[in-house]
Amino acid sequence: MKRLWWIFFLMIWPVLAVIVSLLTPQLQWGFPLSGQSDSPLGGEIDHLFYLILIITGVVFVGTHIALGYVIWTASNRPGDRRAWYTHGNHKLEMTWTIIPGLILLFLAFYQMRTWAEFRMEEAYPEAAKQNIVAEVNARQFEWRIRYPAPGKELQRKPQLDDMYGVNELHVPAGSPVTIHLRTIDVQHSFFLPTMRIKQDAVPGLVIPVWFEASEPGEYPLVCAELCGWGHYKMGAKVVAHPPEEFDEFMKKMHQAQFNDGFAAE
Amino acid sequence: MPFWKTCNFRCCCVPLLLVSLLAGLTGCERVDSQFRFSEETELLAPQAEQAVKQTLVANFGSPDDPRIPVFFPVERGQISLTVADFDPEKPTELLIEKPDGEVELVGKRLELLFDPEDAFDVQMEAMEEEQPNPLDGLDQLTIAGYDAETGTITLTQPLPDVELIEPGLELAAAPNSYLAEGERLYAQHCLHCHGVTGDGNGPTAQYMEPKPRDYRQGKFKFTSTGPQDRASDADLAHILREGIPGTYMPSFKMLPEEQISRLVNYVKFLAMRGETEQALNIEVGLDFASKVLEEELEDVTDPEEIQEIKADFNEELDEFILEVYPEIALFGMLDLADAWDAANDEDAIVYPTTARPEPFGPSVADPSRTSVENGRVLYLGKDAQCASCHGDAGRGDGFQTRQLQKRRDGSDYDVPGLHDDWANPLKPRDLTSDIYRGGRRPIDIFRRIHVGIKGTPMPAFGGKSLTDDQIWDIVNFVMTLPHDKGPTTSHPPAEGAVGMVGNE
Incomplete structure (x- = not known):
């Protein structure tokens, strides 16, 4: 019986945790299959994620080895005295406070550049600041998107020649783009899981969000803030076009937006 | 004693686990649902009510078994077959023209797609001669066996000896499969x-x-x-x-x-x-x-x-x-x-007969004005009377929204303002809000004015009170309303305008 807990803490629990975290990428439980995201910034975020996972993983396994050792030696001790009172060990306390403190400090500095690039407007890449493609309006329960007319800049107020879409955000691939995120009702969250982008949409605010799709293709866009009974309906997609085809596509969209049906005769 | 045999574990965790499992299972169960009959049906005399309900159930089934007569233009989903021969001596066998490719027919329901009027005549004839209805029970036909070599279908029940069953008669196996899929979605x-x-x-x-x-x-x-x-x-x-x-x-x-x-x-x-x-x-x-x-x-x-x-x-x-x-x-x-x-x-489908002019270019309907200006004149004018509901400034606050309107039976509604055909109160669109429910392309707005909005007081203006060129001017005016560039007060009221202009 005494050994049972030793087996549990040293063998079952940490071994299970390591096995599961190794298997997870293959099972697609929210891990990227290849460890690669669909955007350059996402790669940095993945790197941070795995770094923290490895640090905490080593600490987790180490603590369990220590715990197992304590249980093992205690269960071998003769006599029926089970525990004794101790005031603690000052050196030990200092060690296990300072080391994690240093690790946290390291992480805090290490992630600063990535975080700033993602969230601080002044650290955005220059190209992202130049290339504001659309205004994304979240609402219960869809994404309404407003684009400026080809060759024009996005204005805060809707313009006569703006173009509109729903649940499909069209962007050029291979360069950073910015969207202006708004909500017309409650709080939503603009989530591009494969690009590691997540930003809440807050009533009354216009929040610039930049991202870059590495390759042309379709990427999921979902709402990551429980916004009401239809939250699950807010599935949409980002369509990244080859850069050389993007302008042509926007021109076609403009024609479709201002279709007067006459040519259809 | 191992921990999973301790009383603590058994007393607390096991029931908890069971309860959560059970809750999960019941949550996924399909709720038994039925089509509801309308209030008017319930208010019919009992025999009449029965007859109407029977017609609906026989022709449209239930949510679990949706069906629709084949003459309705709905893609209901079916395997289409054709009768090659039928011998009344062998009433449970039906020879069909062999379908292309392999089809799974055994166990599927089979419908004989008679011409509805011919089938009706046969039934009426039988009734007049006080014979039993020969087509009774044909909606229960099931395919018991199919010989792909000879193209012979064996049925679970005999077919009646009627002239309707002849070579060339269309059949539908496994009918309404698309409807069932539609029901799930x-x-x-x-x-x-x-x-x-x-x-x-x-x-x-x-x-x-x-x-x-x-x-x-x-x-x-x-x-x-x-x-x-x-x-x-x-x-x-x-x-x-x-x-x-x-x-x-x-x-x-x-x-x-x-x-x-x-x-x-x-x-x-x-x-x-x-x-x-x-x-x-x-x-x-x-x-x-x-x-x-x-x-x-x-x-x-x-x-x-x-x-x-x-x-x-x-x-x-x-x-x-x-x-x-x-x-x-x-x-x-x-x-x-x-x-x-x-x-x-x-x-x-309604298409405009002319192209949309540039909003700030000359109007085709009245070349002395720009399209937007002429649109505004028409908007306020007597022919279209847009302003009576949508308001002089397009804010959806015309005088009709404050008037008591009449129901179809002539009585007054309880609250003033417009109502739709379902008797729900309805606000005319605030045209300055930049929201277009039926779509915001020029063709969408053109059609809203041309054919109206069905079930609402928004009438169809096309071909009657307005020409297509005039509708385009109104479309252009409406599209500029939410924007700063749109003209609001810089022009004098149009001749014959309804109400005041620019009382904002």
Whole structure:
């Protein structure tokens, strides 16, 4: 019986945790299959994620080895005295406070550049600041998107020649783009899981969000803030076009937006 | 003792685990749902009510087994077969023309697709000769076996010896499979607002303003078809994909094409079922609603006389149901099918006959003004009277929104303002809000004015009070209203304008 807990803490629990975290990428439980995201910034975020996972993983396994050792030696001790009172060990306390403190400090500095690039407007890449493609309006329960007319800049107020879409955000691939995120009702969250982008949409605010799709293709866009009974309906997609085809596509969209049906005769 | 055998663990964790498992299981169970009959049906005299309900169940089934007569223009899904030969000596065997490719037929339901009018004549003939209906029970036909070599279908029950079963007769195996798929998708995406019956009264409908569409009148607001036409498949699919901004109807753009088409079909199916019910209620309810009898009995006190009137009423009703009703039901449905069919006709779609002029370029209808200016003059003018509902400044606050309006039966509504055909209060669109429910392309707004918005007081102006060039000017004016550039007060009121201009 005494050994049972030793087996549990040293063998079952940490071994299970390591096995599961190794298997997870293959099972697609929210891990990227290849460890690669669909955007350059996402790669940095993945790197941070795995770094923290490895640090905490080593600490987790180490603590369990220590715990197992304590249980093992205690269960071998003769006599029926089970525990004794101790005031603690000052050196030990200092060690296990300072080391994690240093690790946290390291992480805090290490992630600063990535975080700033993602969230601080002044650290955005220059190209992202130049290339504001659309205004994304979240609402219960869809994404309404407003684009400026080809060759024009996005204005805060809707313009006569703006173009509109729903649940499909069209962007050029291979360069950073910015969207202006708004909500017309409650709080939503603009989530591009494969690009590691997540930003809440807050009533009354216009929040610039930049991202870059590495390759042309379709990427999921979902709402990551429980916004009401239809939250699950807010599935949409980002369509990244080859850069050389993007302008042509926007021109076609403009024609479709201002279709007067006459040519259809 | 190992920890999983301790009392603590057993007493607390095991029941908890079981309870959560059970809760998970019951949560996924399918709720048994049925189509609801309309209030008018419930108010018919009992025998009439029975007849109408039977017609609906026989022709449209239930949510678990949705079905629709083949003459309705709905893609209901089926394996199409053709009779090659039928020998009345062997009534359980049917020779078919071999279908292309392999088909799984055994165990499937089989429908004989008679011409509905011919089948009707055969049944009526049998009734007049007081013979049993030869086509009775044919909706229960099931394929027991199929010999692919010879193309022989064996049936679970014998076929009647009628001339209708002849070479060339079309058959449908496994009918209504698309409808069943549509029902599943509808239950998943639409039912919680639009309701099982499509009456716009699902569980979440109570939280909504405006109310979810009630399909049962067959009226869909935003169509590309003429003012009297039903909605085309493309119209319904367009609304599913784009959603309706300004309402709770979201976009279902992420659904694959095939699922959108199943949903469109199922919505049409619900509309047709509802319209059939409504049409029958009008036909039957005129003479045989419960209140007709009540009115007849109102001033009668003599019990014998009451009995007599009741007997007369019932006798008349029985005769009606036996002799007149089947015809009304069948031809009512055939008319309805034609109407829906016409909506998918290329000719039904409204296109402008002229191109849209530049908003700030000269108007075609009145070259002395720019298009937007002329649009404003028309907007305020007598012919279109847009301002009477939408307001002088387009804010949806015209004087009609403060007037008491009349119901279809001539009585006043309880609250002032406009109402739709479902008697819900309705606000005219605030044209400065930059929200266009039926779509914001120029062609969308053109059609809103040309064919109107069905089921609402927004009339169709096309071809009657306005020319296409004039409509384009109004479209241009309306499109500039939400923007700063739009002209508001810099021009004097137009000649013959209704109301004041620029009272903002």
